[in-house]
Amino acid sequence: MPDLTGLLSAAEAAAEVAARHAATADTDRRLSDEVVETLITAGFARRFVPEHLGGAPVGFTELMESVATVAEGCASAGWVASLMAQGARISGYLPAEGQAEVWAKGPDTLVVVGFVSQGSVRAVDGGWVLSGDWPYVSGIEFSEWALLLADDGDGARFFAVPRPDYGITESWFTLGMRATGSHSLTLDEVFVPAHRSFPRDEMFLGRPAVSREPFHTAPLFAVNGLTFGSPVLGAARGALKLAARTLPARDAARTGFARAAGEIEAATLLLTRVAENADLGLYDDDRVRRASLDSALAVDLLAGAVERVFAEAGTRGQRETQPLNRVWRDVRVAAGHGALRFEPAAMRFTEPLLSA
Structure with missing residues (x-):
């Protein structure tokens, strides 16, 4: 370890x-x-x-x-x-000149990502011109740079844009995870030079054009579930601690609590396997498919565990002012993220079986 x-x-x-x-x-x-x-x-x-x-x-x-x-x-x-x-x-998938520009002020620069392919892209001499809106950009209020996914006609690419070039439209009004600030980013005819862009497939495949850092050779689906699953893991652990403070003496409540504790531990083991395989650089196709499946299954277990302890908490624990209420709302919203959905992971996992 x-x-x-x-x-x-x-x-x-x-x-x-x-x-x-x-x-x-x-x-x-x-x-x-x-x-x-x-x-x-x-x-x-x-x-x-x-x-x-x-x-x-x-x-x-x-x-x-x-x-x-x-x-x-x-x-x-x-x-x-x-x-x-x-x-x-x-x-880190940007060309060397683009990396140097993004981190010119130091490594603590905050970069946010717009993963939903949106906007319009027009190729011009030396780069591209972008316009449009990109939703669900978490942390945008504090960002200094943004990486935005868009299709230039020859395939999807990421484009790096500095903070002075983009606006923010408040659009994040949700049941939970309210403070992530996942608002929309807006661009209006912004020029992005060639050195601030790279093809999306480089990131999907873990094949950067420049970087040789081990963490850049990880295919997206080998680690993406960790990005979004790790916060859910922590929230579920927090919910279990909150529930333990007021655990009812009745057998059903104690049984539900014990099952939730086991589900959270099982999810931890699944996510740990994903992370440890990534640390070892084990990125063969089978493990990548398994990583995506394990991450989605882990979050299903975590969401079920939180649902269980919240239901057993009764009216007192479910009051709007109670921390457990907030955690329950947060987990419900986070678990619905597209990267954590079980069905797409299951389709990738079973694809080789159908083509065998």
Whole structure:
């Protein structure tokens, strides 16, 4: 097992701050500046920045546990922490000149990602011109750069755009995960030079044109479930701790609690296997399909566990002012993310069986 002491210590400090602000963040639909600064100080933004640009690379197992630790205190903060690391990892697929530009001010630069292919792209001399709206860009309020997916006619590409070039439209009004700030990004005729773009398939396949960092050779589906599943893991652990404080004495409640505890532990083992295989660079097709399936199954287990303890909490635990209510809402919303849906993962997993 890797030594997680230093990393988890930073994550625990961030979790304490996030937990203090969790209720207000939910009400305000925004993480406080203090929480964001604490996440940066903990090093989430620099986790997957190349070392020669000042990064502090760590393994996927370490990142999974540190994100989950923060999410125990506040699911939205854990989500943003995880997306900070993801933004850095995906930025590493840019050409060398683009990487240098994104991290010109240092490795703690916050990069957000618009994964929904949107907008219009027009090829011009030296690059492209982009316009349009990109929804669900988590952490956009604090971002300094954005990576946006769009199709230029020859295939899907990511385009890196600095903060002065894009606007924000408030569009994130949800049951839970309210403080992730997953609003829409808007562009109006913005020029993106060629060195600030790369083909989407490089990221999907884990075949960067420039970077040779181990974490850039991970195909998307080998690790994407960890990005979005780790915050759900932390939130579920937090829900179990909250439920334990007021566990009813009746047998049904105790049985439900024990089952939820087992489901959370089973989900932890599934996600840990995904992370450890990624750390070992085991990216054969079978393991990549299994990683996607394991991540989706783990989140199904976590969502079921939280649903179970919330139902057993009764009226007192379900009051709007109770932390368990907030965690339940957060997990319901997070578990519905497209990257965590079980059916697409199951289709990828079973495809070889149909073609055999």
